[in-house]
Amino acid sequence: MSDNNFFVHTTSILDDRVSVGEGTKIWHFCHVSEGVTIGKNCSLGQNVFIGKNVKIGNGVKIQNNVSVYEGVEIGDDVFIGPSVVFTNIINPRAFIDRKTEFVKTMIEEGASIGANTTIICGNKIGKHALIGAGSVITKTVNNFELWFGNPAIKKGTVDKEGNILTI
Template sequence: SFGQNCVVGGNVKIGNGVKVQNNVSVYEGVECEDDVFLGPSMVFTNVINPRAFIVRREEFKKTLLKRGSSVGANATIVCGVTIGEYALIGSGAVVNRDVKPYALMVGVPARQIGWVSKAGNTLKFDENGEAVDEYDATRYKLENDNLIKIG
């Protein structure tokens, strides 16, 4: 679904169940897999070094938002990155590097401050590196600085 004042460029892929809130422009080279959320007034870039007097259409970088990821209001996604499955980008963050699946990212530049469940809840881990989502009792485990869904 699309809110008000949205623009979608050519060569954009938008999956099923994607929600694009008000005032979002999805530029050429962006791919949103299924169930992605794009918050109000979030921004994509498509060129690393734009200049008004130089045409750089051939230099557009691909940006991929994996299934179920969410981008908060007024966040900026710099071109060329991949946002992992079910990652959550906080409002106002500037993402300039790849984001791991289930990562919780905030700030300028964005940094990881934790992990979220598929439902978007912040996970609290026990001494064994395991967590349970209070929403649906799904279990997760930290392994080698990556979050694994275990049940």
Template sequence: MSPEIHPTSIIDDGARIGDGTRIWHWVHVCAGATIGRRCSLGQNVFVGNNVTVGDGVKIQNNVSVYDNVTIEDDVFCGPSMVFTNVYNPRAAVSRKNEYRDTIVRRGATLGANCTIVCGVTIGQFAFVGAGAVVSRDISDFALVVGVPAKRIGWMSRAGERLPEPAGGSGEVKCPATGERYLVDGQSCRLADPD
């Protein structure tokens, strides 16, 4: 199944777009970008040259994915969320050789209007709340909110908040699926990984 690309979008020669991907109005994908299969790029999305987007990714309206961002499979990028790629930008100082790599691991959710400061890794199935500012690495399954973003809990693969274990450590279950997770204070993982 070929990608569906709206006629108002600009896909530069050399960009790779996977089968079944849908690209909506006024999107610009630069020549060096790689977009996976079954993705959705909403209205007014920009994707830079040195960007890799995995399979099944949903990038909502008004998101710019700048150079040196890697988005793994099944990530959700909420409306108007922001990636950066230079830590200390100045209009009069060229810093194109100082881009910092940002990695968003499989299954993560980046809420509407959140900001991801370059150079961080967002863990698998992490959940960044709307409007949060992420300036450091986020653990797998972590639920973070605020400015700067701080962990306030854990999320399941199904996107459900996990109950807090007694004493901060122990086994908990996803209220939607029954999947078991092991929490040890500062980390969370599946009890029975696939």
């Protein structure tokens, strides 16, 4: 489906009460759940799932095969690499309904998260922080910090453009 304001591929599904900003592109096989807000000039790659009531800022790029679950909030100009994993429950059990226990995760303006990273819920990724591919984030990352590893630890600092300043 094409609109004067944004593009949605015909294989994608947008539930009720979804707000999509001008210039945004939603590619193949995406599902955007009810109550979601997506800002202007965003790109959702193939096979992206956005859970209920998620808020996504302007200029966000979410690469292929990412699920952004309820409880996650994404600021402006964030990059999320392919196959990044977000969680929203600390102690999941299949036999216990914990939908009232979602833990908030915030990805702040300008942060970049490398491919195949896992973000454990309840943490914040600060402004312009850079997370290396394959990392497991178990703690809050401050503004302009460089983290990588499993579990990820602070390895240095970066500038707004992502250039490494210290390591």
